[in-house]
Amino acid sequence: MERTVFIVSDHTGLTAESVARSLLAQFETVRFRYVTRPFTDTEEEVYGLVYEINSIFEREQVRPIVFSTLANPVLNDQLKTAPALHFDLFRTYLGELERELGQPPTGRVGRLHSVSDNSYFTRIDAVDFALATDDGLGDRHYQMADVILIGVSRAGKTPTCLFLGLQYGLRAANYPLAEDDFERDTLPEPVKAYKDKIFGLTINPARLHQIRTQRKPNSQYASMEQCEYEVRRAELLFKRVGIQYFDTTSASIEEIATNIVQSAGLKRKIG
Amino acid sequence: MERTVFIVSDHTGLTAESVARSLLAQFETVRFRYVTRPFTDTEEEVYGLVYEINSIFEREQVRPIVFSTLANPVLNDQLKTAPALHFDLFRTYLGELERELGQPPTGRVGRLHSVSDNSYFTRIDAVDFALATDDGLGDRHYQMADVILIGVSRAGKTPTCLFLGLQYGLRAANYPLAEDDFERDTLPEPVKAYKDKIFGLTINPARLHQIRTQRKPNSQYASMEQCEYEVRRAELLFKRVGIQYFDTTSASIEEIATNIVQSAGLKRKIG
Secondary structure, X not given: OEEXXXXXXXXXXXXXXXXXXXXXXXXXXXXXXXXXXXOOOOHHHHHHHHHHHHHHHHHHOOOOEEEEEOOOHHHHHHHOOOOOEEEEHHHHHHHHHHHHHOOOOOOOOOOOOOOOHXXXXXXXXXXXXXXXXXXXXXXXXXXXXXXXXXXXXXXXXXHHHHHHHHHHOOOEEEEEEOHHHHOOOOOOHHHHHHHHXXXXXXXXXXXXXXXXXXXXXXXXXXXXXXHXXXXXXXXXXXXXXXXXXXXXXXXXXXXXXXXXXXXXXOOOOXX | OEEEEEEEEOOOOHHHHHHHHHHHOOOOOOEEEEEEEOOOOOHHHHHHHHHHHHHHHHHHOOOOEEEEEOOOHHHHHHHOOOOOEEEEHHHHHHHHHHHHHOOOOOOOOOOOOOOOHHHHHHHHHHHHHHHHXXXXXXXXXXXXXXXXXXXXXXXXXXXXXXXXXXXXXOOEEEEEEOHHHHOOOOOOHHHHHHHHHEEEEEXXXXXXXXXXXXXXXXXXXXXXXXXXXXXXXXXXXXXXXXXXXXXXXXOOHHHHHXXXXXXXXXXXXXX
């Protein structure tokens, strides 16, 4: 079974898409075909969309599913004339919130991801920081870090740092553990002074072997033996020094980042 | 007026938080204090949470607002005993979807951001690609790019490329336009062969001046004159060569990225 799903928004539609995908992931035997229509904010566009939904309904003989966030009630009513199962993410909760908070919603479009000077600079700064301190670079900046991730190569440090910057505005540096670092019982020299900011990432050796093989097939670096050795030594170090660490083996970037934020008690820096 | 908002999820809670923030942004005179409780999946945790909500209700004399996504109905019922305005993002739409699709939801936790091998490698590859081709580096990889962003320094290219990689799994390279590139009427040599993949970013000169000043105060690079010159020449180039471009001045990273995906007709590579 295949169903067509429209994501209609007067803004980016990223939130609506995320809601739709979480909900529809609960129905595993259905194949969903997503059509996204961000920045839909004119009657002409909605008219075209209604026409499109109609055509699909006629062709597929089953109504499409629409997830929408349209602030303008005129456009919203217009969209609802289409033959679809319509989930209006905007209005479902807004009435109840209005009663609770004793004031009407402003009705302004796309307030969530609008650019505000403050959060713009915070995010860009955090991304710049992650890039400047990636892979052990720029250790002179560590005192400005919110968190410093350490772990073996390909444990997930870089994408997690970038995600922490983009999503939370946090300054995340990362330092790769390598051969030299395993010969001592202490944290590597460059990060030694920042123990309270350090968070470890570990990974299952077989998974690491798979990831490194993807990158450098048949290398010593990717060998199962090397992966087992590095992971064992890294985990030993985490335990010996007493720093928190997280196993990234079956975790997505979102899961790793959320775990770090939660476990390290970090505060989101952007709204 | 200040209200406490709980985001409770058995998974990352990122979707729930995004919904909550979009909705509450509609009430501008209220200050919302967010408390996030990701990975809430035991009765003990929910018990503690109910206690916490109770305490806040007693202290603030107004009930907190709870946005939740808990797949487990037992935990969900338990959470609902707390004195709060409760928005159950999970169940609001699930009943209707179940009827429409003619099958029960699987009830599995956190399917959205779960790691699947395929999307894991696609995302990591896309982030690696953005890093390897940032700021004009790695032009030998351009043939593998989904999109190549060009624009003056600090027009928003790098964070947009990273976001396109993390959010869409798209391989986005970026090439900075500089002095040399303005002396000719054609696309710069390294990107010349890829006109159909190129997307331009532009920015208001005054805004660019502000951003560059933040980075290198009182430099020639940040001067209003230089910013005006570069932007004028870049836009001329975009028009002359006939490539699509987008003004990032008052756009967030999400808005820039969504616009590019939409305008360039790119397809999301990860679920």
